[in-house]
Amino acid sequence: MRAFLFCIILLFTSHPIATGLPARLYIWNVGQGQWTTYVSSNKCVHFDMGGEFAPKMRIKTMCRERRNFIHLSHADTDHIKFIFWGKKNLNSLCLIQLPREKLSSKKKWLLSSIPKCKEQPTLANELPLPKHLIKPNDLSRVYVLNSKGQDVLIPGDSTAVAEQFWRTSPELKKIKFLILGHHGSKTSTSDNLLRALPNTLLAIASARKKRYGHPHKKVVDRLHKYSLPLLRTEQWGNISIEM
Template identity: 25%
Template structure:
Protein backbone atom coordinates (compact mmCIF):
# COMPACT_ATOMS: atom_id res chain seq x y z
CA UNK A 1 0.00 0.00 0.00
CA UNK A 2 2.82 2.45 0.89
CA UNK A 3 4.53 1.64 -2.41
CA UNK A 4 1.35 2.37 -4.39
CA UNK A 5 0.74 5.70 -2.57
CA UNK A 6 4.34 6.79 -3.10
CA UNK A 7 4.16 5.92 -6.78
CA UNK A 8 0.93 7.91 -7.18
CA UNK A 9 2.58 10.87 -5.47
CA UNK A 10 5.50 10.77 -7.91
CA UNK A 11 3.12 10.69 -10.87
CA UNK A 12 1.07 13.61 -9.52
CA UNK A 13 4.20 15.71 -9.01
CA UNK A 14 5.43 14.98 -12.54
CA UNK A 15 2.06 15.84 -14.07
CA UNK A 16 2.07 19.10 -12.11
CA UNK A 17 5.55 19.88 -13.40
CA UNK A 18 4.47 19.42 -17.00
CA UNK A 19 1.96 22.23 -16.64
CA UNK A 20 4.08 24.66 -14.63
CA UNK A 21 7.40 25.51 -16.24
CA UNK A 22 8.84 26.75 -12.96
CA UNK A 23 9.45 23.10 -12.07
CA UNK A 24 11.87 22.77 -14.97
CA UNK A 25 11.45 18.98 -15.09
CA UNK A 26 13.66 17.45 -17.76
CA UNK A 27 14.90 14.01 -18.72
CA UNK A 28 18.01 15.49 -20.32
CA UNK A 29 20.18 15.76 -17.20
CA UNK A 30 23.63 14.18 -17.54
CA UNK A 31 23.12 13.49 -21.24
CA UNK A 32 26.00 13.30 -23.68
CA UNK A 33 25.23 13.79 -27.38
CA UNK A 34 27.50 11.93 -29.78
CA UNK A 35 26.15 13.30 -33.08
CA UNK A 36 23.92 16.11 -34.32
CA UNK A 37 20.54 15.00 -35.64
CA UNK A 38 18.09 17.84 -34.96
CA UNK A 39 15.35 17.57 -32.33
CA UNK A 40 12.53 17.65 -34.88
CA UNK A 41 13.60 14.38 -36.50
CA UNK A 42 10.93 11.74 -36.43
CA UNK A 43 12.23 8.68 -34.59
CA UNK A 44 13.31 8.24 -30.98
CA UNK A 45 13.97 4.81 -29.47
CA UNK A 46 14.63 4.86 -25.72
CA UNK A 47 16.36 1.84 -24.19
CA UNK A 48 15.34 2.66 -20.64
CA UNK A 49 17.59 1.80 -17.73
CA UNK A 50 15.32 -0.40 -15.59
CA UNK A 51 18.08 -2.35 -13.88
CA UNK A 52 18.19 -6.07 -14.60
CA UNK A 53 15.43 -6.19 -17.18
CA UNK A 54 14.15 -4.73 -20.44
CA UNK A 55 12.02 -1.75 -21.39
CA UNK A 56 12.10 0.07 -24.71
CA UNK A 57 10.00 3.07 -25.77
CA UNK A 58 9.56 3.83 -29.49
CA UNK A 59 8.27 7.31 -30.35
CA UNK A 60 7.47 8.15 -33.96
CA UNK A 61 4.80 10.07 -35.89
CA UNK A 62 2.84 10.66 -32.70
CA UNK A 63 2.82 6.91 -31.86
CA UNK A 64 4.15 5.50 -28.61
CA UNK A 65 5.14 1.81 -28.53
CA UNK A 66 6.41 0.18 -25.33
CA UNK A 67 8.29 -3.10 -25.51
CA UNK A 68 8.41 -4.59 -22.00
CA UNK A 69 8.25 -2.75 -18.67
CA UNK A 70 11.19 -4.00 -16.63
CA UNK A 71 10.99 -5.71 -13.21
CA UNK A 72 8.62 -4.86 -10.36
CA UNK A 73 11.25 -2.60 -8.83
CA UNK A 74 11.44 -0.44 -11.97
CA UNK A 75 8.06 1.29 -11.70
CA UNK A 76 9.51 4.21 -9.69
CA UNK A 77 11.90 4.89 -12.55
CA UNK A 78 9.86 3.83 -15.58
CA UNK A 79 6.61 5.73 -15.02
CA UNK A 80 8.29 9.10 -14.38
CA UNK A 81 10.45 8.54 -17.45
CA UNK A 82 7.42 7.94 -19.65
CA UNK A 83 5.61 10.97 -18.26
CA UNK A 84 8.73 13.09 -18.70
CA UNK A 85 8.77 12.13 -22.38
CA UNK A 86 5.17 13.29 -22.95
CA UNK A 87 3.64 9.82 -22.99
CA UNK A 88 -0.09 9.92 -22.26
CA UNK A 89 -1.30 7.10 -24.49
CA UNK A 90 0.69 3.99 -25.36
CA UNK A 91 -0.72 2.86 -28.70
CA UNK A 92 0.93 -0.55 -28.67
CA UNK A 93 2.38 -2.47 -25.74
CA UNK A 94 4.45 -5.59 -26.35
CA UNK A 95 5.12 -7.96 -23.45
CA UNK A 96 7.81 -10.09 -25.06
CA UNK A 97 7.38 -12.98 -22.59
CA UNK A 98 6.05 -13.41 -19.05
CA UNK A 99 9.30 -13.26 -17.05
CA UNK A 100 9.27 -10.76 -14.16
CA UNK A 101 12.21 -8.76 -15.47
CA UNK A 102 10.18 -7.94 -18.58
CA UNK A 103 6.61 -7.52 -17.30
CA UNK A 104 7.14 -6.74 -13.61
CA UNK A 105 5.97 -3.13 -13.90
CA UNK A 106 3.46 -3.78 -16.68
CA UNK A 107 0.47 -3.67 -14.31
CA UNK A 108 1.45 -0.16 -13.19
CA UNK A 109 1.91 0.96 -16.79
CA UNK A 110 -1.55 -0.35 -17.68
CA UNK A 111 -3.16 1.33 -14.66
CA UNK A 112 -1.53 4.72 -15.19
CA UNK A 113 -1.65 5.19 -18.97
CA UNK A 114 -4.23 4.97 -21.73
CA UNK A 115 -3.40 1.68 -23.45
CA UNK A 116 -4.34 0.80 -27.03
CA UNK A 117 -3.44 -2.82 -27.83
CA UNK A 118 -1.25 -5.19 -25.83
CA UNK A 119 0.52 -8.06 -27.59
CA UNK A 120 2.11 -11.06 -25.86
CA UNK A 121 2.97 -14.64 -26.82
CA UNK A 122 0.40 -17.39 -26.30
CA UNK A 123 1.85 -18.36 -22.96
CA UNK A 124 0.67 -17.98 -19.37
CA UNK A 125 2.63 -18.15 -16.16
CA UNK A 126 1.27 -18.81 -12.68
CA UNK A 127 3.06 -15.92 -10.99
CA UNK A 128 1.82 -12.83 -9.18
CA UNK A 129 3.51 -10.71 -11.83
CA UNK A 130 1.61 -12.27 -14.73
CA UNK A 131 -1.68 -12.40 -12.80
CA UNK A 132 -1.36 -8.72 -11.85
CA UNK A 133 -0.83 -7.78 -15.49
CA UNK A 134 -3.95 -9.69 -16.55
CA UNK A 135 -5.99 -8.14 -13.73
CA UNK A 136 -4.87 -4.66 -14.74
CA UNK A 137 -5.92 -5.35 -18.34
CA UNK A 138 -9.33 -6.67 -17.28
CA UNK A 139 -9.91 -3.63 -15.07
CA UNK A 140 -9.74 -1.51 -18.24
CA UNK A 141 -11.71 -3.88 -20.43
CA UNK A 142 -8.60 -4.94 -22.32
CA UNK A 143 -7.20 -8.35 -23.21
CA UNK A 144 -4.00 -9.94 -24.45
CA UNK A 145 -3.70 -10.08 -28.23
CA UNK A 146 -1.59 -13.05 -29.31
CA UNK A 147 1.68 -12.04 -30.95
CA UNK A 148 2.35 -13.88 -34.22
CA UNK A 149 5.14 -13.68 -36.73
CA UNK A 150 2.89 -12.28 -39.45
CA UNK A 151 1.84 -9.07 -37.64
CA UNK A 152 3.01 -5.69 -38.94
CA UNK A 153 2.25 -2.39 -37.18
CA UNK A 154 2.05 0.67 -39.40
CA UNK A 155 3.48 3.58 -37.42
CA UNK A 156 2.99 6.21 -40.09
CA UNK A 157 4.79 7.20 -43.25
CA UNK A 158 7.79 5.01 -44.11
CA UNK A 159 7.88 3.13 -40.81
CA UNK A 160 6.78 -0.42 -39.98
CA UNK A 161 7.24 -2.63 -36.93
CA UNK A 162 7.27 -6.26 -38.09
CA UNK A 163 6.82 -9.21 -35.74
CA UNK A 164 9.37 -11.93 -36.60
CA UNK A 165 8.77 -14.35 -33.71
CA UNK A 166 7.57 -16.41 -31.93
CA UNK A 167 7.75 -18.80 -34.84
CA UNK A 168 6.36 -21.92 -33.15
CA UNK A 169 3.60 -22.44 -30.56
CA UNK A 170 5.57 -24.73 -28.26
CA UNK A 171 9.06 -24.25 -26.84
CA UNK A 172 10.70 -25.91 -23.86
CA UNK A 173 12.40 -22.68 -22.80
CA UNK A 174 10.21 -19.66 -21.88
CA UNK A 175 12.76 -17.23 -23.35
CA UNK A 176 12.20 -18.67 -26.83
CA UNK A 177 8.57 -17.53 -26.79
CA UNK A 178 9.91 -13.97 -26.90
CA UNK A 179 8.27 -11.58 -29.31
CA UNK A 180 11.02 -10.52 -31.72
CA UNK A 181 10.37 -7.37 -33.76
CA UNK A 182 12.12 -5.36 -36.45
CA UNK A 183 11.55 -1.64 -36.94
CA UNK A 184 12.20 -0.29 -40.42
CA UNK A 185 12.29 3.44 -41.17
CA UNK A 186 13.42 4.42 -44.67
CA UNK A 187 17.07 3.31 -44.86
CA UNK A 188 17.61 2.26 -41.25
CA UNK A 189 16.33 -0.64 -39.16
CA UNK A 190 16.43 -1.90 -35.57
CA UNK A 191 15.99 -5.43 -34.24
CA UNK A 192 14.53 -6.13 -30.78
CA UNK A 193 15.29 -9.67 -29.60
CA UNK A 194 13.60 -9.89 -26.20
CA UNK A 195 15.20 -12.90 -24.48
CA UNK A 196 15.19 -15.10 -27.60
CA UNK A 197 18.05 -17.58 -27.55
CA UNK A 198 20.16 -19.28 -30.21
CA UNK A 199 17.37 -21.75 -31.08
CA UNK A 200 15.14 -18.91 -32.30
CA UNK A 201 18.10 -17.27 -33.99
CA UNK A 202 18.67 -20.50 -35.94
CA UNK A 203 14.99 -20.61 -36.93
CA UNK A 204 15.15 -17.04 -38.25
CA UNK A 205 18.23 -17.97 -40.28
CA UNK A 206 16.58 -21.17 -41.51
CA UNK A 207 13.50 -19.27 -42.70
CA UNK A 208 15.69 -16.65 -44.39
CA UNK A 209 13.97 -13.82 -42.50
CA UNK A 210 15.43 -10.39 -43.24
CA UNK A 211 17.35 -9.68 -40.03
CA UNK A 212 20.08 -7.48 -41.47
CA UNK A 213 19.90 -4.36 -39.32
CA UNK A 214 21.72 -1.26 -38.10
CA UNK A 215 20.84 -1.53 -34.40
CA UNK A 216 20.16 -4.67 -32.38
CA UNK A 217 18.84 -4.95 -28.84
CA UNK A 218 20.87 -8.01 -27.91
CA UNK A 219 18.91 -11.06 -26.78
CA UNK A 220 18.72 -12.18 -23.13
CA UNK A 221 20.71 -9.26 -21.68
CA UNK A 222 23.91 -10.37 -23.41
CA UNK A 223 23.80 -13.94 -22.17
CA UNK A 224 25.97 -16.53 -23.91
CA UNK A 225 22.73 -18.39 -24.72
CA UNK A 226 22.02 -15.80 -27.43
CA UNK A 227 23.90 -13.98 -30.21
CA UNK A 228 25.37 -16.96 -32.04
CA UNK A 229 28.21 -16.41 -34.50
CA UNK A 230 26.07 -17.21 -37.55
CA UNK A 231 23.27 -14.95 -36.36
CA UNK A 232 25.56 -12.00 -35.65
CA UNK A 233 27.23 -12.36 -39.03
CA UNK A 234 23.89 -12.10 -40.89
CA UNK A 235 22.51 -9.30 -38.70
CA UNK A 236 25.77 -7.34 -39.16
CA UNK A 237 24.75 -4.44 -36.89
CA UNK A 238 26.56 -1.18 -36.39
CA UNK A 239 25.24 -0.73 -32.85
CA UNK A 240 24.39 -3.26 -30.14
CA UNK A 241 22.29 -2.34 -27.09
CA UNK A 242 22.53 -4.50 -23.97
CA UNK A 243 19.95 -3.94 -21.24
CA UNK A 244 21.10 -5.25 -17.86
CA UNK A 245 21.60 -4.20 -14.24
CA UNK A 246 24.82 -3.25 -12.51
CA UNK A 247 26.56 -6.17 -10.82
CA UNK A 248 23.61 -8.46 -11.57
CA UNK A 249 23.69 -12.00 -10.19
CA UNK A 250 23.60 -13.54 -13.68
CA UNK A 251 26.85 -11.76 -14.63
CA UNK A 252 25.17 -10.36 -17.75
CA UNK A 253 26.48 -9.55 -20.26
CA UNK A 254 28.64 -12.63 -20.59
CA UNK A 255 32.21 -12.25 -21.79
CA UNK A 256 31.59 -14.56 -24.76
CA UNK A 257 28.97 -12.18 -26.16
CA UNK A 258 31.07 -9.07 -25.58
CA UNK A 259 34.01 -10.73 -27.35
CA UNK A 260 31.86 -11.60 -30.37
CA UNK A 261 30.60 -8.03 -30.67
CA UNK A 262 34.05 -6.54 -30.26
CA UNK A 263 35.53 -8.90 -32.85
CA UNK A 264 32.77 -7.87 -35.26
CA UNK A 265 33.59 -4.21 -34.55
CA UNK A 266 30.08 -3.46 -33.29
CA UNK A 267 29.67 -0.39 -31.08
CA UNK A 268 28.37 -1.63 -27.70
CA UNK A 269 26.03 0.41 -25.50
CA UNK A 270 25.11 -1.00 -22.05
CA UNK A 271 22.47 0.37 -19.70
CA UNK A 272 24.41 -0.86 -16.66
CA UNK A 273 27.31 1.39 -17.65
CA UNK A 274 25.60 4.28 -19.48
CA UNK A 275 22.08 4.47 -18.07
CA UNK A 276 19.25 5.05 -20.53
CA UNK A 277 20.33 4.99 -24.18
CA UNK A 278 18.41 6.92 -26.85
CA UNK A 279 18.74 6.20 -30.56
CA UNK A 280 17.47 8.96 -32.87
CA UNK A 281 17.13 8.81 -36.65
CA UNK A 282 15.83 10.74 -39.64
CA UNK A 283 15.63 7.51 -41.60
CA UNK A 284 19.11 7.90 -43.04
CA UNK A 285 21.36 8.84 -40.13
CA UNK A 286 21.62 7.52 -36.58
CA UNK A 287 22.67 9.36 -33.45
CA UNK A 288 23.12 7.99 -29.93
CA UNK A 289 22.57 9.76 -26.63
CA UNK A 290 23.30 8.33 -23.20
CA UNK A 291 22.05 9.27 -19.77
CA UNK A 292 24.17 8.09 -16.89
CA UNK A 293 21.54 7.81 -14.19
CA UNK A 294 24.13 6.75 -11.65
CA UNK A 295 25.52 10.30 -11.45
Protein backbone atom coordinates in the same frame (compact mmCIF):
# COMPACT_ATOMS: atom_id res chain seq x y z
CA MET B 1 38.69 8.26 -32.10
CA ARG B 2 37.53 11.71 -30.94
CA ALA B 3 35.36 12.10 -34.02
CA PHE B 4 33.82 8.67 -33.38
CA LEU B 5 33.01 9.53 -29.76
CA PHE B 6 31.55 12.88 -30.82
CA CYS B 7 29.22 11.11 -33.28
CA ILE B 8 28.17 8.62 -30.60
CA ILE B 9 27.36 11.44 -28.17
CA LEU B 10 25.30 13.25 -30.81
CA LEU B 11 23.43 10.10 -31.77
CA PHE B 12 22.62 8.97 -28.26
CA THR B 13 21.90 12.23 -26.45
CA SER B 14 18.53 11.59 -24.86
CA HIS B 15 15.82 14.26 -24.77
CA PRO B 16 12.00 14.45 -24.81
CA ILE B 17 10.34 14.41 -28.20
CA ALA B 18 7.95 17.16 -29.27
CA THR B 19 5.44 17.31 -32.10
CA GLY B 20 7.22 17.81 -35.41
CA LEU B 21 10.53 16.32 -34.29
CA PRO B 22 11.76 12.99 -35.66
CA ALA B 23 10.65 9.87 -33.85
CA ARG B 24 13.08 8.36 -31.35
CA LEU B 25 13.69 4.96 -29.84
CA TYR B 26 14.48 4.86 -26.13
CA ILE B 27 16.23 1.95 -24.48
CA TRP B 28 15.50 2.76 -20.86
CA ASN B 29 17.98 2.14 -18.08
CA VAL B 30 15.99 -0.34 -16.00
CA GLY B 31 18.84 -2.36 -14.52
CA GLN B 32 18.48 -6.01 -15.47
CA GLY B 33 15.38 -6.13 -17.63
CA GLN B 34 13.83 -4.72 -20.77
CA TRP B 35 11.76 -1.65 -21.56
CA THR B 36 12.20 -0.07 -24.96
CA THR B 37 9.89 2.63 -26.32
CA TYR B 38 9.41 4.05 -29.81
CA VAL B 39 8.08 7.60 -29.46
CA SER B 40 6.50 9.53 -32.33
CA SER B 41 4.31 12.63 -32.35
CA ASN B 42 1.13 10.73 -31.49
CA LYS B 43 2.07 7.34 -30.06
CA CYS B 44 4.39 5.40 -27.79
CA VAL B 45 5.04 1.80 -28.76
CA HIS B 46 6.57 -0.14 -25.88
CA PHE B 47 8.55 -3.35 -26.27
CA ASP B 48 8.20 -4.98 -22.85
CA MET B 49 7.74 -2.96 -19.69
CA GLY B 50 10.02 -4.45 -17.07
CA GLY B 51 13.24 -4.15 -15.10
CA GLU B 52 14.43 -3.63 -11.54
CA PHE B 53 13.62 0.09 -11.63
CA ALA B 54 12.53 2.55 -14.32
CA PRO B 55 12.45 6.30 -15.11
CA LYS B 56 8.68 6.23 -14.67
CA MET B 57 8.07 9.96 -14.36
CA ARG B 58 10.05 10.66 -17.51
CA ILE B 59 8.13 7.99 -19.42
CA LYS B 60 4.85 9.33 -18.03
CA THR B 61 5.68 12.88 -19.13
CA MET B 62 6.63 11.66 -22.59
CA CYS B 63 3.81 9.17 -23.20
CA ARG B 64 0.78 10.01 -21.06
CA GLU B 65 -0.86 12.18 -23.76
CA ARG B 66 0.03 9.85 -26.62
CA ARG B 67 -1.59 6.56 -27.56
CA ASN B 68 0.24 3.65 -25.96
CA PHE B 69 0.76 0.16 -27.37
CA ILE B 70 2.76 -2.68 -25.88
CA HIS B 71 4.48 -5.64 -27.52
CA LEU B 72 5.47 -8.35 -25.03
CA SER B 73 8.32 -10.71 -25.82
CA HIS B 74 7.43 -13.03 -22.93
CA ALA B 75 6.16 -12.91 -19.37
CA ASP B 76 9.25 -12.97 -17.15
CA THR B 77 8.97 -10.42 -14.35
CA ASP B 78 11.91 -8.40 -15.68
CA HIS B 79 9.86 -7.83 -18.84
CA ILE B 80 6.40 -7.13 -17.35
CA LYS B 81 7.01 -5.67 -13.88
CA PHE B 82 5.68 -2.17 -14.67
CA ILE B 83 2.63 -3.10 -16.73
CA PHE B 84 0.18 -2.30 -13.93
CA TRP B 85 1.85 1.09 -13.50
CA GLY B 86 1.52 1.63 -17.25
CA LYS B 87 -2.17 0.80 -17.12
CA LYS B 88 -2.72 3.47 -14.46
CA ASN B 89 -0.49 6.19 -15.91
CA LEU B 90 -0.33 5.89 -19.70
CA ASN B 91 -3.17 6.97 -21.95
CA SER B 92 -5.15 4.16 -23.62
CA LEU B 93 -2.47 1.50 -23.03
CA CYS B 94 -3.37 -1.64 -24.96
CA LEU B 95 -1.72 -5.03 -25.41
CA ILE B 96 -1.03 -6.20 -28.95
CA GLN B 97 -0.90 -9.90 -28.06
CA LEU B 98 -0.19 -12.24 -25.18
CA PRO B 99 3.17 -13.99 -24.80
CA ARG B 100 3.46 -17.47 -26.28
CA GLU B 101 4.31 -19.41 -23.14
CA LYS B 102 1.86 -20.82 -20.61
CA LEU B 103 1.11 -18.16 -17.98
CA SER B 104 0.70 -18.51 -14.24
CA SER B 105 -2.71 -17.49 -12.92
CA LYS B 106 -1.25 -14.28 -11.46
CA LYS B 107 0.41 -13.26 -14.73
CA LYS B 108 -2.67 -14.23 -16.71
CA TRP B 109 -4.78 -11.98 -14.47
CA LEU B 110 -2.31 -9.10 -14.82
CA LEU B 111 -2.06 -9.28 -18.60
CA SER B 112 -5.78 -9.84 -19.10
CA SER B 113 -6.40 -6.57 -17.25
CA ILE B 114 -4.81 -4.69 -20.17
CA PRO B 115 -7.26 -4.19 -23.08
CA LYS B 116 -6.35 -5.83 -26.37
CA CYS B 117 -5.48 -3.34 -29.10
CA LYS B 118 -8.28 -2.86 -31.63
CA GLU B 119 -5.75 -1.63 -34.15
CA GLN B 120 -2.02 -2.18 -34.32
CA PRO B 121 0.86 0.09 -35.26
CA THR B 122 2.61 -1.20 -38.36
CA LEU B 123 6.11 -0.47 -37.10
CA ALA B 124 7.17 -3.92 -35.93
CA ASN B 125 7.27 -7.30 -37.62
CA GLU B 126 7.38 -10.45 -35.53
CA LEU B 127 9.75 -13.11 -36.81
CA PRO B 128 8.20 -16.60 -37.07
CA LEU B 129 9.09 -19.54 -34.84
CA PRO B 130 8.33 -23.26 -35.25
CA LYS B 131 5.58 -24.74 -33.09
CA HIS B 132 7.70 -27.46 -31.48
CA LEU B 133 9.65 -25.12 -29.17
CA ILE B 134 8.42 -25.35 -25.58
CA LYS B 135 10.84 -23.58 -23.21
CA PRO B 136 9.70 -20.05 -22.25
CA ASN B 137 12.85 -18.27 -23.46
CA ASP B 138 12.85 -20.24 -26.71
CA LEU B 139 9.29 -19.00 -27.23
CA SER B 140 10.20 -15.35 -26.72
CA ARG B 141 8.69 -13.14 -29.41
CA VAL B 142 11.31 -11.51 -31.65
CA TYR B 143 10.56 -8.16 -33.26
CA VAL B 144 12.10 -6.10 -36.02
CA LEU B 145 11.27 -2.42 -35.67
CA ASN B 146 11.20 -0.76 -39.08
CA SER B 147 11.73 3.00 -39.21
CA LYS B 148 13.20 4.85 -42.18
CA GLY B 149 16.15 2.53 -42.63
CA GLN B 150 17.02 2.52 -38.92
CA ASP B 151 15.85 -1.05 -38.34
CA VAL B 152 16.23 -2.46 -34.83
CA LEU B 153 16.28 -6.11 -33.76
CA ILE B 154 14.52 -6.66 -30.41
CA PRO B 155 14.81 -10.38 -29.54
CA GLY B 156 13.55 -10.41 -25.96
CA ASP B 157 15.09 -13.40 -24.17
CA SER B 158 15.32 -15.52 -27.32
CA THR B 159 18.02 -18.19 -27.12
CA ALA B 160 20.61 -19.54 -29.54
CA VAL B 161 18.31 -22.56 -29.97
CA ALA B 162 15.54 -20.30 -31.26
CA GLU B 163 17.90 -18.01 -33.17
CA GLN B 164 18.68 -20.83 -35.61
CA PHE B 165 15.08 -20.64 -36.84
CA TRP B 166 14.52 -16.88 -37.14
CA ARG B 167 18.04 -15.76 -38.09
CA THR B 168 17.36 -16.78 -41.70
CA SER B 169 14.82 -13.96 -42.12
CA PRO B 170 15.87 -11.59 -44.93
CA GLU B 171 14.91 -8.70 -42.64
CA LEU B 172 18.07 -9.26 -40.62
CA LYS B 173 20.24 -7.94 -43.44
CA LYS B 174 18.68 -4.50 -42.86
CA ILE B 175 19.25 -4.38 -39.10
CA LYS B 176 21.25 -1.35 -37.95
CA PHE B 177 20.87 -1.75 -34.18
CA LEU B 178 20.79 -4.92 -32.08
CA ILE B 179 19.40 -5.07 -28.56
CA LEU B 180 21.17 -8.05 -27.05
CA GLY B 181 18.98 -11.08 -26.45
CA HIS B 182 18.48 -12.13 -22.83
CA HIS B 183 20.40 -9.06 -21.64
CA GLY B 184 23.65 -10.43 -23.05
CA SER B 185 23.45 -13.96 -21.65
CA LYS B 186 25.98 -16.39 -23.14
CA THR B 187 23.07 -18.57 -24.32
CA SER B 188 21.96 -15.86 -26.78
CA THR B 189 23.59 -13.73 -29.52
CA SER B 190 25.32 -16.68 -31.16
CA ASP B 191 28.02 -16.52 -33.83
CA ASN B 192 25.43 -17.70 -36.34
CA LEU B 193 23.17 -14.78 -35.50
CA LEU B 194 25.95 -12.22 -35.72
CA ARG B 195 26.96 -13.57 -39.13
CA ALA B 196 23.38 -12.93 -40.25
CA LEU B 197 23.67 -9.23 -39.32
CA PRO B 198 26.16 -7.86 -41.89
CA ASN B 199 24.94 -4.26 -41.72
CA THR B 200 24.48 -3.87 -37.99
CA LEU B 201 26.28 -0.83 -36.58
CA LEU B 202 25.82 -1.17 -32.84
CA ALA B 203 24.74 -3.55 -30.06
CA ILE B 204 23.00 -2.36 -26.89
CA ALA B 205 22.82 -4.23 -23.57
CA SER B 206 19.99 -3.59 -21.12
CA ALA B 207 21.60 -5.35 -18.18
CA ARG B 208 23.61 -5.08 -14.98
CA LYS B 209 27.12 -6.51 -15.13
CA LYS B 210 27.94 -5.78 -11.49
CA ARG B 211 25.09 -7.87 -10.12
CA TYR B 212 24.15 -10.39 -12.83
CA GLY B 213 27.29 -10.66 -14.97
CA HIS B 214 25.51 -9.51 -18.14
CA PRO B 215 26.51 -8.96 -20.83
CA HIS B 216 28.58 -12.14 -20.49
CA LYS B 217 32.24 -12.00 -21.49
CA LYS B 218 31.64 -14.59 -24.22
CA VAL B 219 29.03 -12.33 -25.81
CA VAL B 220 31.29 -9.27 -25.54
CA ASP B 221 34.07 -11.28 -27.21
CA ARG B 222 31.71 -12.35 -30.01
CA LEU B 223 30.72 -8.74 -30.63
CA HIS B 224 34.39 -7.76 -30.76
CA LYS B 225 35.03 -10.58 -33.23
CA TYR B 226 32.46 -9.05 -35.58
CA SER B 227 33.63 -5.47 -34.92
CA LEU B 228 30.34 -4.50 -33.29
CA PRO B 229 30.58 -1.68 -30.73
CA LEU B 230 28.60 -2.18 -27.52
CA LEU B 231 26.73 0.36 -25.40
CA ARG B 232 25.40 -0.59 -21.97
CA THR B 233 22.56 1.16 -20.19
CA GLU B 234 24.41 0.41 -16.95
CA GLN B 235 27.17 2.78 -18.09
CA TRP B 236 25.33 5.25 -20.35
CA GLY B 237 21.92 5.47 -18.70
CA ASN B 238 18.91 5.86 -21.01
CA ILE B 239 19.95 5.52 -24.66
CA SER B 240 18.00 7.12 -27.48
CA ILE B 241 18.28 6.81 -31.24
CA GLU B 242 16.76 9.20 -33.75
CA MET B 243 14.50 7.17 -36.02
